[in-house]
Amino acid sequence: MKLKYNIDFVEDKYIKSNLKKAISVLEKSFYTHKEVSSFFLNPFEIKIIKDIARLNSIDIVFLSPNIKSERKIFIANPYSSNLNSKDYFSVLEFTHKDIRHPDVLGSLMNLGLERNDIGDIFIEYGICEFVILNKEKNFVKFNLSKIKDESINLKFKEDNTMQNLDIEYNEFMGFVSSLRLDNIISELINLSRAKAKNIISRRLVKIDYQTIDNPSKEVQEGSLISIRSYGRFIFDEIKGLSKKGNYRIKYRKYK
Structure with missing residues (x-):
């Protein structure tokens, strides 16, 4: 079978x-x-x-x-x-002054780790927590001592849990002539369709975690859209049609 x-x-x-x-x-x-x-x-x-x-x-x-x-x-x-999560992965933490999510991920991958070895990364109020598969935990603990220009002191969290990051959004309404990806991107980040197409063709856009390079792909309601250097958005729903036949859409941007 x-x-x-x-x-x-x-x-x-x-x-x-x-x-x-x-x-x-x-x-x-x-x-x-x-x-x-x-x-x-x-x-x-x-x-x-x-x-x-x-x-x-x-x-x-x-x-x-x-x-x-x-x-x-x-x-x-x-x-x-x-099941005990400590048998499979570990949560490490450190304090910092000015380190961002890409800095942590980049430093971990520069050690030779694959993205699949790394879980979520939490950064807020001078504290960073990240998750790592157990097969890499000791290697990371003893080899990751600096991120950017900051020296860090990694510690394992005893409870092996991460803080919940409460996501905040700004809500928006807008109009698009169709649900094509280039139209949606143009509305989300206030660029021309030509520039939106360029961003898509450069593989800088993900829909629900998949990289999409087709500008004509139709975007579904409820989709999570990530645009590199611009942030993440949720296309919530179509609220109706204008007199000209354009879609009135509701969407959110992660703060």
Whole structure:
């Protein structure tokens, strides 16, 4: 019996490659009926793996350091229903003066880690917390001593949890002639369609975590849109049509 799945609909090549790696982990559990654990997955990948596990009747649990975490690992065919996150990943913390999310991620990847080794990164009020797979925890603890120009002192969090970052938004209303991606981007960041197309063609736009380089792709209500250097947005819904036939849309921008 073979594992049943279909990921042909996935447009982002990197995510498709990542999913194939995750599916190979799932296959190991499927054939051996033994517990296996994965690397970190984003919400789009999590949904697909969850669907594949359900389709193939594989018992699967997702673990993260708090309920609002974006990135999670899965445990397939867990030995126990009482899983301890410390057996799979660790949360480290440090204080800082002026360090941002990209600085932390960049420093970790400069150590040779893959993005999949790293979970969420929390930064607020001079405190940074990040999650790392256990196979890399000691290496990171003893090798990450500086980020940008700041010396840091990493410590493991005893409770292995992360603070919840309450996301705040600014709400907006606007008009677009169609739901094409270039039209939506043009409205979100107040640029011409030509410039919006250029941003898309440079692969700087993600929809629900997938990089999209097709300007004519239709954007669905509820989509999370990330634009490099401009931030993240949620296209909430269509509120109606104008007299000229344009869509009146509601959207939010992460503060």
